[in-house]
Amino acid sequence: MAAEMDLTPKSAAAAFEGDGGGYNIWSFPALGEANVGAGKLVLKPSGFALPHSADSAKLGYVLQAKERRRDSDTTRSSLMVVQQWRLIQRPYYCFLGRTTKAYTPGLFTYFFIAGTQSMLRGFSTDFISKSFNITKDEADEVTKNQTGVLLVKLEQGKTMPKPNALVTHKLVHQLTISATLTEKEFPFLNQAGLSANLIKLEPYAISSPIYTTDSSVQVIYVVGGGGRVQIAGLNGQSALDAEVTAGHLIVVPRFFMVAKLAGEKRNGVFLCHYKFPGCPGRLNWQDISIEGIIT
Numbered sequence: 001m002a003a004e005m006d007l008t009p010k011s012a013a014a015a016f017e018g019d020g021g022g023y024n025i026w027s028f029p030a031l032g033e034a035n036v037g038a039g040k041l042v043l044k045p046s047g048f049a050l051p052h053s054a055d056s057a058k059l060g061y062v063l064q065a066k067e068r069r070r071d072s073d074t075t076r077s078s079l080m081v082v083q084q085w086r087l088i089q090r091p092y093y094c095f096l097g098r099t100t101k102a103y104t105p106g107l108f109t110y111f112f113i114a115g116t117q118s119m120l121r122g123f124s125t126d127f128i129s130k131s132f133n134i135t136k137d138e139a140d141e142v143t144k145n146q147t148g149v150l151l152v153k154l155e156q157g158k159t160m161p162k163p164n165a166l167v168t169h170k171l172v173h174q175l176t177i178s179a180t181l182t183e184k185e186f187p188f189l190n191q192a193g194l195s196a197n198l199i200k201l202e203p204y205a206i207s208s209p210i211y212t213t214d215s216s217v218q219v220i221y222v223v224g225g226g227g228r229v230q231i232a233g234l235n236g237q238s239a240l241d242a243e244v245t246a247g248h249l250i251v252v253p254r255f256f257m258v259a260k261l262a263g264e265k266r267n268g269v270f271l272c273h274y275k276f277p278g279c280p281g282r283l284n285w286q287d288i289s290i291e292g293i294i295t
Contacts, residue, residue, distance in 0.1 A: 005030045007231055007240040009222075009248035012040050020047035020151035025107065030251040031099075032106030034217045038249050039108055041093040046154045050146070051113045057192035058097025058108065063223060096219045098193060114146040199269050201227070201262035211257040218252035220260075225267035232257045 012024035021043040031037055037056060041049065095108065103109040112118045120128060120143050128139035146152075195216070199207055209232070212218065220229070226245040233239035233256050244250065252258045260269060 005033060005239075005251075005253060007251060007253075009229070009242055009244045009250050011247050012038075012249070015039075016150050018149070018151050019153040020044060020049075020148070023150060026249045027107060029106075030253075032104075034219075034251050034253060035098060035100045035102075035105055036217055036219045036251065037095075037097055037099040037102065037106055037108045038219060038221065039095045040247075041095070043091055043151070044153070046156070046158075048152050048154045048158075050115045050148060050150060050152060052110045054111070055102045055109045056097050056099045057194060058095045059192075059194055059196050061094045061096075061196075061198075061221070061223075063092040063094055094221050094223075096196075096221060110150075112150075115148050115150070115152075116146075117149055118143060118146070197269075199260070201225075201260065201267040201269075203262055203264050203266060205262050205267075207260040209257045209259040211255060217254055218258065220250040220252065220258070220269055222246050222248045222250075223268035225263060225265040227263040227267045228261045230259050230261075 006028065007030060010026055010028055012026050014022060015025045016023045021041065024040040024042070026038045037058070043049070097108070099105050099107065113120070123131075123143075125136050125139045125143070128134070128143060129136045132139070132142075134142070201207060222244050224246045226243065229240060229242055229244050229250060230238070231240035231250075231252055233253070239253075239256060240250075250258075260267070
């Protein structure tokens with residue numbers, strides 16, 4: 001049952017580390033049970049993430065620095081986005097999303113076009129050459145020339161193509177303080193079945209108890225600072241009362257209530273909400289009023 005889930009804040013663990021950067025993941029039972037996932041990408045100078053698609057719809061939040069991104073292809077039916085990343089300064093990205101149709105619930109699985117884990121490497125040179133009408137030498141170059149895995153370091157002088165303004169407008173949105181992002185402002189969210197919030201709290205400020213009325217699961221990533229989070233579960237039971245710091249991830253199950261209290265440093269949290277089937281559209285919030293309870 002949801003009330004028995006371990007909801008304690010968790011830090012990410014390294015899944016890959018290389019010259020181009022690293023990728024960290026969160027993997028614990030609450031994520032799989034709630035069908036949500038999370039990951040964090042860190043690019044080193046000249047780091048580049050090889051073109052890939054994923055099995056899950058997700059949102060990426062830029063945590064630090066600047067970057068250039070190119071979305072080269074979108075498969076609408078499966079909500080997969082092939083992405084290329086190039087570093088200008090050292091950026092961090094947090095990815096939160098749904099894993100309802102994922103290969104492994106609670107985890108994002110990536111499928112690469114190039115590199116040692118490329119899907120094309122699973123086919124023989126003969127099949128590749130005939131499929132794309134190229135020579136066998138060209139087929140070997142396509143499948144074996146890139147020896148990197150996930151993240152590579154580019155040579156000096158390599159640049160990214162200028163981004164397509166139309167695609168950028170559809171897939172990138174600027175969040176401001178205490179912003180709730182829905183498909184009205186960002187239509188792509190309706191396809192992905194997600195909504196997002198960015199909340200920044202001043203020292204010792206509190207975000208009062210809130211729950212969602214549309215069966216949404218909340219995934220909370222602590223962007224910076226620290227503080228305290230309390231979650232109330234079924235039958236008025238305390239499901240969590242814990243200190244949190246930057247980098248912690250918290251899952252709030254359906255119909256549970258959550259309140260956030262900032263510590264002595266300014267606190268920022270990025271929330272992703274996964275809408276269950278039958279609940280498309282705007283995220284419905286309910287803020288608890290003490291006056292309403294008393295009267």
